[in-house]
Amino acid sequence: MTLPMELPSATSRDRLRFDATVSRALVHRASVAEVFITDSVAAATNGIGRRDAAFEVAAQLPRGHLIGEHAPAYDFLLIVEVLRQAGVFVAHQHLDVELDTAFIFKTLSYRVISLEAMRIGPRPGEAVISMEVNADRNRAGRVLGFEFTGTLSIDGVPALEGSGALTFVSKRAFGMLRAKGRERVETATPGSALVSRLARSAPATLGRRDPRNVVITEPTVAPSGAALARLVVDTGHPHLFDHKLDHVPGNLQLEGARQIAVAAVARLHGLYPEQLVITALKGDFTEFAELDLSTSVHAQVDGVRHAKDLGMLSVPVEVRMEQSGSVVSRVTVEVAQWA
Template sequence: MSASTFQIERALPAAHPTAHGAPAAMGATPTAVRHHPSLTTTVPKEYVHRASVAEVMLTGWQRLGAHHFTVSAQWPRLHGYFATVDGHHDPLLVAETIRQAGLLLAHTEYAVPLGHQFLMWDLSVDTRPEHLLITSTPAAPEIEVTCSDVKHRGTTISGLHLNVVIRRDGHIAATGAATFNCTSPAVYRRLRAARTGPGAPTPLPLTSPLAPQDVGRLSPTDVVLSPTSTPDCWQLRADTRHPVLFDHPVDHIPGMVLLEAARQATTAHLNRPCLPTAIHSHFTRYAELDTPCHITAHTLTPDPAHPQQVLITGHQNNTPVFTTTITTTT
């Protein structure tokens, strides 16, 4: 399917009111017509690689130019996992929205078939917290997306970079960017044969979580770090049964789990709740489910009177898997 707009217009069955507000008799000519506004729905969940409709943030899109689009979204005031941070929408919710926008446009506007696999190389978010405050209604951000470095393969593409500006009520609430490649199912099976075929390794047993309050969480089931004997070093805790972090079966640790590990590591490292204002991540290889992934953190800006930057690194078998730099308010 390829489309340049997505909108639902659905007439509701209702009697036509008369000029006095009472329903007109059968066959009578109405003197006034009630107009119903268009109804909101999410985009198909398959376009954003989610199994649960509840985890779809996007509600529509429109092409403005060859590589220029707008995408509409809705952020709930209270989400089942993305935390309310000091009265603000979670910056990781913004990151998830950017991820979904890239997938949506790849499938609908660049003809990437459903079933293709995506590999994210980088994802960045810079927020303006004053425009991410939670109000009395769900937020309805408008997302401007410009795609570049589009790599073509036949009638589809093999990758692209997107730059994003997210506006809320006319104000810029966040900016961001992401780069990804996409591969066919056959290529992915060859690439990941040792991890997906017969005899594929099983995930590590689930390790004990840190105390939820130490990483800004309320429930131990939402903690993705386990303690180690080394200061400012933790083991990634990947609960493949988690209904949001592992929305559907995968053969590796999703990038959003790594971002959450970076956020929790920052909170534990600084020993205080924090609101990330910028998250810049680079992913260098698949994070495997059957190998311990160690997460380390150290401060790049030591002056606690200023916004602090923390560098988080994930390693498996002493090989870097990802790096994230988080800037946080004081």
């Protein structure tokens, strides 16, 4: 016998729905199972020309997911993906950005303000992203991109504050950008493209369990706090490569930064990698990372600081990704111990 499902008390449900996900096309995913956004509302609009606006975007957070590995808290990469989908959905649903437009994420940052809110409960989490959007428009009113700031709440409790910036370009313009990026491949040094047979690190070294989710080689960590690894690009990964891409996605680069940071902090401070979490993130993507060029992952562990908002110690780690001597992204994460 199947019992009726108990619905949560009416709070954010008064204005947002969580019972079905939006069209996968509106968040640029191929698999319906990889869609987390469920609804949105425009909260306010003001201004002339820029049409600044506020939105609330709803998402359901799964209790179990390939990238979450049944951890006690919602995974770093899941939160990154929810924020990405929220930005893409607002662009299409509320700002009239056409579906065949290419999206380029320039920056993404967030800071956890409640670790307890990130803990997985007895039912899927109901997330609400409250966003303020500052759109950049041309003279015809077409949106060229936007910056956003906001708060992500889980089951009514503010969990983190975030911000980011993305740019929209036509297919033709995107093709021109990619052609320029491919020039680096043609001038790359011999051997730099041997990326298909890299050996993954042991999952436990990085705080991971599933070998499929390991995205870097075994890192070397010096007593000075400098660490080095290479990015492992598995185009068959069902989450990171939900659909075919012609470049290394930003989510994969962020996960690589998380993994080398966790490994380095654990080794330098004698901690268990599985107990380390990311409490802050700042990512800047400066160039497209090519699939067929080797990507080196360089990290530098900083000194311990006190994260006042969380009441715990954290360790900043600066990471940069390089291909053929060019920096393709810079990521700073803060690592903290949370059992």
